[in-house]
Amino acid sequence: MDCSSTLTLSPSTGAFFLFLLVASNLLTFFLTSSPSTFSFTTTTTAAATMAPDTDTGESISVDSEGDETSPTISDLPPEFLAATSPQKLPLGYNPNFGSDTIYAPVGHPCILFPEELNKYMSYEINGSCPDDELLAQRLLLKGCEPLPRRRCRPAAPPDYIEPLPLPDSLWSIPSDKSVVWTAYSCKDYSCLVNRSHNQEGFSDCKDCFELGGREKFRWITQGHGLDFSIDEVLATKKPGTLRIGLDLGGGTGTFAIRMREKNVTIVTTSMNLNGPFNSFIASRGVIPLFLSVSQRLPFFDNTLDILHSMHVLNNWIPKKLLHFMLFDIYRVLRPGGLFWLDHFFCLEEQLEEAYVPMIETVGFKKVKWVTGWKLDRGPDMREMYLSALLEKPLKKSW
Known part of the structure; x- marks a missing residue:
């Protein structure tokens, strides 16, 4: 893991970057002054x-x-x-x-x-x-973000049906006619709702379209162990001071819905990994952002009260990229803001050797910190979960 803030260049590397600078300046000169090929x-x-x-x-x-x-x-x-x-x-x-x-x-x-x-x-x-x-x-x-397409009209359902009005939309499955299904293996919401029962193998957020199942009970029961409740988290701050935030990789938007019920406005980032996640989030009546984990968060410094992430930040992300992301989360949180790291998973040896030191370099204060075994693939895998509630210092947060 490279958590150092100082970069030392070898003479050959320094010469390379000097050459690159000179070359790019020459290129700019030729582009702006000569029409020749x-x-x-x-x-x-x-x-x-x-x-x-x-x-x-x-x-x-x-x-x-x-x-x-x-x-x-x-x-x-x-x-x-x-x-x-x-x-x-x-x-x-x-x-x-x-x-x-x-x-x-x-x-x-x-x-x-x-x-x-x-x-x-x-x-x-x-x-x-x-x-x-x-x-x-x-x-x-692959990193082509933001995408360069600008001057055409996107495909839309031919017989589009408008979403249900609030508050009915919050816990209802929208019409199949609200989605263009071409990109997905499922061609209607019934397929998505039932895929946790009917589909073998792994699918991202496999059961989160099933709003009447496990999704209905997330974050509302009294927290225990790795499972923090929303009420438990909100209780760490003065009432009304957690108002706006971001759910990073928020599936179908249930976290945003639950926080909305507590008068907290949450924007949800999600990809459409074999399902119309962004369309579904919007149909429920909360705001989706379509961007990847490598994107710099589109918020100004010191603005958000809370940032939540469940399962997305894990050991599949290259360590240096994850370090950038943690600092970006720190950047957008206001002083005193909370970072709720929900069920981060990695191998047992990675947790203490890499990820705990990495998190500690960022500068968060630990409000709540719980580790436990991740056993869904068996104990021999030696996989661990970390759930943490981290606070950006109210004073001297720079």
């Missing part, structure tokens, strides 16, 4: 040398590993280049931007997957988007 080869990644300007027609070849050539500008779809090209501000220099140009945000790994990117960005401008949710999600999970 040229080829530029370096040892950095394709994303670092992508030229988004569509007016010059340059071709840039990058060898990222010494034996594979990355895509050139000519390999990339025109609509992608149009979406990522700098745009001059109509009224010139703007002091808020500190520039006269807007540069569109786009996930830099997009260009590492030119075949998928070409499929995704091939559509009639001002027309309908292809029905390709699975392709879009795969690109997003």
